[in-house]
Amino acid sequence: MTQTLGISAKQRVDDWLEAFERALRERDVRGAADLFAPESFWRDLVAFTWNITTVEGRDGVADMLGETLAGADPRGFALTEEPTEADGVIEAWIRFETATGRGTGHLRLKPEGAWTLLTTLRELKGFEERQGERRPLGAVHTLRKGREYGTEAAEQDPYVVVIGGGQGGIALGARLKQLGVPAVVVDKHARPGDQWRGRYKSLCLHDPVWYDHLPYLPFPPNWPVFSPKDKIGDWLEMYTRVMEVPYWSSSAVRSAKYDAGTGRWSVIVDREGGTTELTPAHVVFATGMSGKPNRPVIPGQDVFRGEQQHSSEHPGPEAYRGKRVVVIGSNNSAFDICGALWEHDADVTMVQRSSTHIVKSASLMDIGLGDLYSERALAAGVTTDKADMIFASIPYRIMHEFQIPLYERMAERDADFYARLEKAGFRHDWGADGSGLFMKYLRRGSGYYIDVGAADLVADGQVKLARGQAVRLTEDAVVLDDGTELPADLVVYATGYGSMNGWVADLVDAETADRVGKVWGLGSDTPKDPGPWEGEQRNMWKPTRQENLWFHGGNLHQSRHYSLYLALQLKARYEGLPTPVYRLAESHHRS
């Protein structure tokens, strides 16, 4: 057992939890705050704040407790397993309960007090999910006259409408179904999974299987590390069926209007040749980080005689053998598309508009993810849920400090690769502060490529590289700002996607979209993520500046983990529980 000054790690955590609980019980806000280190972070996922928020330092803790303590009425703090200690920091897994729910958390304890505390709401008392010992019986073992078989209860008027039925909408729909919240997931495609099926043929997930599980039903052990898109499509379709996610296919939301007086939305859905009105209390936009294409407007697009596609429309390489293709952009989609076109003997040029961060997939898997999401992690007892919690336990304010050393290791390991890339003229970066891919993803959701082979084609000159901005199209070429003309039969705009509040502008109105403001990003004051500091991802999975309007999405990891907290917030409102929101985030940017 690890010892510090003769006191075991366990004893120190027990002592801290006891002092913390006593201060909370006595409503001694200052006393509780003083148990934190001067530099400290308390991240709360819905347990105390009915919000997703991080407070900093003793004053931050005191402010949050001052507002939330009476309502939360927390108690029952206890260790759930033996703590570990390294480099003067004890890490501990804990549980606790509040007036309304049960939670779990994670604590990093330094000699001067708590350094980081994560508290998460896991279930609502009296509304526990029917799993394991609580699973439904299924069969009815009391016969009675007139019983019906095999028919669902009539579809209720939904309390929640989820717009968008990709991985995010499906995961949230499954949670809401399990929690007994009447909901419907509305999606324009013919079948769940078509969101993936419709993408370019060579697409495989860039995140590995251990990172990608959906709630309740993990992938089987034979699932490939990087799933081909159609396999994920099939999985989502079957998941929707077996989890009984209420799902409307081939249904497009035309508009959504909120009536503050009644507290209900009017959602107009084009479906089955007609229109249907739904009147839910809540609307969730799960339209996808990669749902709203950024289509650049470039003079001459109307005179260009070849084909033009946003990357999301690109059908794959087969039809472009021998054609001249200009791909504008140098992130994930651009590389994937260039690689596949090269394999099919197209003449491909990539236009790099700005610097890009590239990591080799194997290095990212090993160094960046391996401790949390891998067979190695599983063998060490780091289950998916535990990995999600560890990731969530690191405050965004200091997350880059955890990330930088990992990317330094990758730079060293793949030094030859980066040297070749730079020699080929490719502008490469490691993020504004060297913190690499995850921080770029969290801050701006763009600016990187997880290399699965196509970067070598650029380094070798097999995919040609041009640098600059496309300023004009002619009948048969793309013209860059330095005057370079790139002859083209096809132009692919791999130019990314816009903020999700763009969907709010389309479906609700511009005023609401502006009031809600930009979705995603941390306010890190790095490129494409302007300050001020937000401390959490803007508008994601938490109350927004538009009552009863929510955003859900992100990668499969986030769809899995944060769907729980969003579902619990919706469930609490559905059941009429008090949900006072602490520190509703302000909106600083429109998009």
Place this chain on the structure above:
Amino acid sequence: MTQTLGISAKQRVDDWLEAFERALRERDVRGAADLFAPESFWRDLVAFTWNITTVEGRDGVADMLGETLAGADPRGFALTEEPTEADGVIEAWIRFETATGRGTGHLRLKPEGAWTLLTTLRELKGFEERQGERRPLGAVHTLRKGREYGTEAAEQDPYVVVIGGGQGGIALGARLKQLGVPAVVVDKHARPGDQWRGRYKSLCLHDPVWYDHLPYLPFPPNWPVFSPKDKIGDWLEMYTRVMEVPYWSSSAVRSAKYDAGTGRWSVIVDREGGTTELTPAHVVFATGMSGKPNRPVIPGQDVFRGEQQHSSEHPGPEAYRGKRVVVIGSNNSAFDICGALWEHDADVTMVQRSSTHIVKSASLMDIGLGDLYSERALAAGVTTDKADMIFASIPYRIMHEFQIPLYERMAERDADFYARLEKAGFRHDWGADGSGLFMKYLRRGSGYYIDVGAADLVADGQVKLARGQAVRLTEDAVVLDDGTELPADLVVYATGYGSMNGWVADLVDAETADRVGKVWGLGSDTPKDPGPWEGEQRNMWKPTRQENLWFHGGNLHQSRHYSLYLALQLKARYEGLPTPVYRLAESHHRS
């Protein structure tokens, strides 16, 4: 730590394993046999014998080792966890390897030597399944010219044809796919799962969820205890898809002929409006224990003016409100159908032809299954695989001794229920030797009802009870052997199913069916399970008296567990490994 005479259980097992391995290494058959108790059983699942067989006593062990030891070349026997000891018996989990594979096993050790030993083959060396650390990469991370995306390799001429795509065929198909054995599962229904969807509407599984998992992909934790039939149907359909089971729907096998000269079958399949010939090396009948209806022939069936259905054809109760229904039979299907008809106000009479064993579902779950398949078992560390192995570790010869006390407890717990049933004139039994439901299932696959409520209707007289044999039908009634006339608008023959070799007679020929003989049963010399003693279930999951013809099936537990051993036998043959079969079972009964 448990101690016996100062020597720990672990030490005793270690000593035994060391002595056993030394004897095996030295090819000292007699010495190895003498390590067994005078009353002892060694059950081998494919590891030593390329068969499923149990030998008894020291002479049995010596006989088996004499035949198999040189080929198996076993070694590496070791404990995999701390043994337990109770009532003078030590239980231990072990692993070992052979010339061709790796195995696990279970040992019960008494002071006088090994009492029971189970050895099972788990994987073939060099042909390990691609799971966990060995899972496929999925994405191709080396780009090359001309690569194809998202298309399966062309369908190979199958090495194995599995006839029947219910739970058994699907589970086996998934295993073969994982093992890389070219196979196709052929089924007459339009979609996987239709085997369940087509049954009577009120049908729910009578086995609980913990017992019912398929290989690789367990049910999620919210799955109901007793799954409604359509939910299982949907699960099977999605399982077939996501596990990439090679499956031909809407395809009926018309005939199968074996050519001993070429070692290939000619299987003619009606498919897509034409016929296709497949020429596999092996044919597996997975046509279902409940696949071939027993339709009794009764004089007057041609003059009866109402409807007649086998229970497998019964569409559910809705159309029979106010009608007079006679259900012939008093097992599971009969009770389910009577209960649902009563709920829909039919006038229902059950005809009991012979004594039936009934256990209340809750008692069976708690007392009969709870230690192996339940949340309680899981909490105690008894995983599904462990439960399967524990069940497999009990030799059939003495299994009834393990079962009898459980049913004595059920009889006591539900004494009032049984008294009411008998008072109503229902003939109830506990099996020939009081060993209850599982033994009836293993011996004859019939003769019982897991009560989910309908037995009370009979006890209360709400479903009328008649006893005897139906000897004649008139225009509007069923006449029993005591002259009783039961007026009827509908007659349901809940008269069970025939031996699976009936399918061989239909598709191959009568001679082959007779040579293979009866499928199922132990030779226990109890009703419908004539002797001589077989020691294993006849013809199931192991070589038969027809070269390259196999049977697979049983309940979901058996489909899951035994599909592994059948798949490994087929894989070994596909790879050309030596598979000398020890003690191929003789055939004593034609059906």
